[in-house]
Amino acid sequence: MAGRVTQAQVARIAGVSQAIVSLVLNGSDSVRVSPETRRRVEEALRSTGYTVDIMGRRLRGKTNQILGVFTYESVFPSGVADFYRPFLLGIEEEAEARGFDLLLFTSPGRKDGRRRVYEGETNRLRIADGCVLLGRHNDPAELARLVEEKFPFVFIGRRESPSGAVSYVGADYVASTKDVYEWMWRLGHRKIALLSVPEEHEPTVDRRAGYQAAARRHRKTPLIVVEDDPEVALRKAGDATALLVESTAMADGVKAYAETRGIEVPKDLSMVLLGDPDPTQRLSAHPVPRSDTDWSMFRIPRRQMGARAVRMLIELVAGGRPKSVLLPCEIHEGATAAARN
């Protein structure tokens, strides 16, 4: 028998009602259907090569074991960026471990070519049991609607909404920056400056907060330098012996300039990057040349974030309540931090 086979067809062959076929297929205790009937149905099942239609099952109320992945940008970018990869790796691993399939929402919204959750009246995500959302773009209106619909979703990256609780998995920039400060302190540094960037995004805000908290704890006056020019930045950092730096470009610039002045890293000056190179920069029109330096830094645990998001989503689908989580970053010792000499 070719093409689609339905329970009804199987039933006709076996000489039973369609419902019996379903019972044989899903019967919890195998006590419901008489052995003889069961035998005939199983025979017909085999001979027809019946396969269940998930759409029908899902419509009836059962879950599909499908998790959506929605990204505002393309998932397999060709550029250097490719910063989704580690997230997706974690998502896929966890989904596979938990027995879920992944639905990638790739079809574009009509508007400006930018992807969107809602197309007209349709919530595209609905076909999945729940959805992981990622990407830097943030549409508050869509977010609010998602919350209102009570559709299960988890964001990767901190996301807040006035319309209600949003589940997300973020990286703990505050704690990680504190950790780096403490690390420098243990290495004997007593003048530790923060080279920040002129932005007010959450990661930047959080790094500053972490830095300030750590400085306060050691009763030191925070020294936050927001400066584009490496030369000026280094001058403003004064006699600091350790620099916590937010941007790879700035770190490269400062290090290069310092070395022209006979200041060696890490012998005379320790430098630590606060996170991987910023995806914002990587995706920008001016790609930052890859630095060969083995920077001391902390790493955003992207893979774990992906896995965690999937776990949270599964809980949500099962009826759990939204919650948010910040994951610690792992410190990479690297070659640009050393004990104060």
Add this chain to the structure above:
Amino acid sequence: MAGRVTQAQVARIAGVSQAIVSLVLNGSDSVRVSPETRRRVEEALRSTGYTVDIMGRRLRGKTNQILGVFTYESVFPSGVADFYRPFLLGIEEEAEARGFDLLLFTSPGRKDGRRRVYEGETNRLRIADGCVLLGRHNDPAELARLVEEKFPFVFIGRRESPSGAVSYVGADYVASTKDVYEWMWRLGHRKIALLSVPEEHEPTVDRRAGYQAAARRHRKTPLIVVEDDPEVALRKAGDATALLVESTAMADGVKAYAETRGIEVPKDLSMVLLGDPDPTQRLSAHPVPRSDTDWSMFRIPRRQMGARAVRMLIELVAGGRPKSVLLPCEIHEGATAAARN
């Protein structure tokens, strides 16, 4: 109104039947429903924030604009390999352009942890309109069943089945190898040898066929060397001035050995790789160290193959007949081929 809103609920609010709501939503010519009724329905639609349930729509017979992607191995591998990437890139681009979402089948089969299409009686792919399959693993039984079911699918990589026509997109190793031979010929080479590998996979068979055809065309006796040891291989190649090589490892070995003997590449000896480094090797337990040589070679057009597979799949879903396609490879001039001196 929170949670799921159905057409029935909207209808009740608007004081019409559920079918009218559907008509307002999908009405082809806007002539079917009276303006006043339409207005009331649209009002109710807005106030409730109704979103269509794709499952219901699909069940009713419409397509769901979902294409499956099934791989026998993990899709986002962490290892060096990652040879799915270019395929996926093409698949995603084309799917997005055509307005399809992608369903990644990640949940594992029960058996040995290896993924499989059929789990018991269920064809898991069925939830998608059709499916792109990729991966080196090949299960003839599953393939036969897929064909028999008339489920629309397209393989990436040549795949034949006795059970019927299989759609696939492959790389044209025969033509590409011929092209390389002709290229060497134009450069003045008259003794062109093929360094093959001791395998009988389709790509190897095809490369040999292409090589032989080209040699025949120029009335040259083919010289095919199948040899593991670079030293022996080079000796067997005799006074050939151009070598077409199947494996990167062998190419590296031969080049290194040749240079110890004072034979320079490409001055004294031209070498061309027949394809990118073999994924088989990359995925093996003994990863081949990445060669720094800018090899002259032809490249498997993985991205295009992915895109083409999606296009073919969409045709298949729309009722087209299975067909197979071989895509030409692009020649990369590289630095290991030169005119005969």
Add this chain to the structure above:
DNA sequence: CTGAAAGCGCTTACAG
């Protein structure tokens, strides 16, 4: 214990 009926949300052929 066994099996027929109701209904999930939707679209469209069909009757008024």
Add this chain to the structure above:
DNA sequence: CTGAAAGCGCTTACAG
């Protein structure tokens, strides 16, 4: 022109 009925494939509460 307009709108109510049938039915897509499935599961499970419910009646016999």
